[in-house]
Amino acid sequence: MSEATLESRDGPRVGLFVTCLVDSFRPSVGFATVKLLKDAGCRVEIPRLQTCCGQPAYNSGDRADARTIAEQVIELFEGYDYVVAPSGSCAGMLKKHYPELFAGDAAWEPRADAFSAKVHELVGFLSDVLGVTQVGARVETRATYHDACSGLRELGIKAQPRRLLESIEGLTLVELKDAEVCCGFGGTFCVKYPDISNAMVGKKAKAVAATGADLLLAGDLGCLMNMDGKLKREGVAVEVRHVAEVLAGMTDTPPIGGRL
Numbered sequence: 001m002s003e004a005t006l007e008s009r010d011g012p013r014v015g016l017f018v019t020c021l022v023d024s025f026r027p028s029v030g031f032a033t034v035k036l037l038k039d040a041g042c043r044v045e046i047p048r049l050q051t052c053c054g055q056p057a058y059n060s061g062d063r064a065d066a067r068t069i070a071e072q073v074i075e076l077f078e079g080y081d082y083v084v085a086p087s088g089s090c091a092g093m094l095k096k097h098y099p100e101l102f103a104g105d106a107a108w109e110p111r112a113d114a115f116s117a118k119v120h121e122l123v124g125f126l127s128d129v130l131g132v133t134q135v136g137a138r139v140e141t142r143a144t145y146h147d148a149c150s151g152l153r154e155l156g157i158k159a160q161p162r163r164l165l166e167s168i169e170g171l172t173l174v175e176l177k178d179a180e181v182c183c184g185f186g187g188t189f190c191v192k193y194p195d196i197s198n199a200m201v202g203k204k205a206k207a208v209a210a211t212g213a214d215l216l217l218a219g220d221l222g223c224l225m226n227m228d229g230k231l232k233r234e235g236v237a238v239e240v241r242h243v244a245e246v247l248a249g250m251t252d253t254p255p256i257g258g259r260l
Contacts, residue, residue: 011041015080032248088151091121127160137249144213148220185226
């Protein structure tokens with residue numbers, strides 16, 4: 001997504017952290033995020049020079065490069081009232097792990113702490129900070145929801161997406177068995193341990209199929225792409241979308257893995 005300022009009343013100034021996967025594979029999630037934030041009264045800005053949050057380097061033990069990336073992100077975003085990401089994984093890195101990278105550094109620790117206090121995952125921000133309880137979308141479907149690990153365990157994102165999804169006219173939400181169990185993606189985990197990852201996502205695909213849902217939702221694109229791939233390989237006809245697209249009522253584009 002290109003650099004832009006999207007005005008919407010005199011609300012809080014939000015810096016949108018787009019995320020690498022959204023930018024490269026699913027820009028529609030970014031557009032849906034902007035719509036949701038604008039509808040909630042935010043002034044949304046998308047810094048063009050933003051980069052990866054540094055999580056791949058951090059999880060691989062490369063603290064030096066992770067810190068270099070973190071410094072760039074903090075400098076770019078620290079002037080905003082809030083920093084919002086449509087990803088529990090990236091938001092968790094920005095909010096929980098950036099302070100760890102700068103612990104004990106007299107110059108950077110205060111900046112990292114102040115930055116992390118402004119960071120929020122999208123649905124948590126809408127619900128917990130802005131107090132959004134209703135969205136104006138209408139989607140006729142039977143959906144189920146997967147709780148992605150980072151959003152759930154690091155940020156406490158559980159009830160918020162369900163509350164907002166239940167406000168959508170025409171949507172029936174069916175609970176997924178073991179919704180809190182990892183899908184096996186785990187960023188570099190699926191590359192390092194492909195057999196274990198495949199077994200985990202295989203169980204997830206069976207659980208999704210058992211719901212009878214037509215649509216699978218989650219808040220992290222990596223997890224969604226992982227689950228969509230397995231569902232297609234297993235011949236399970238379930239559409240897969242990021243929760244932001246449904247909350248924004250932007251479901252005209254093909255689902256993840258769908259044909260244009």
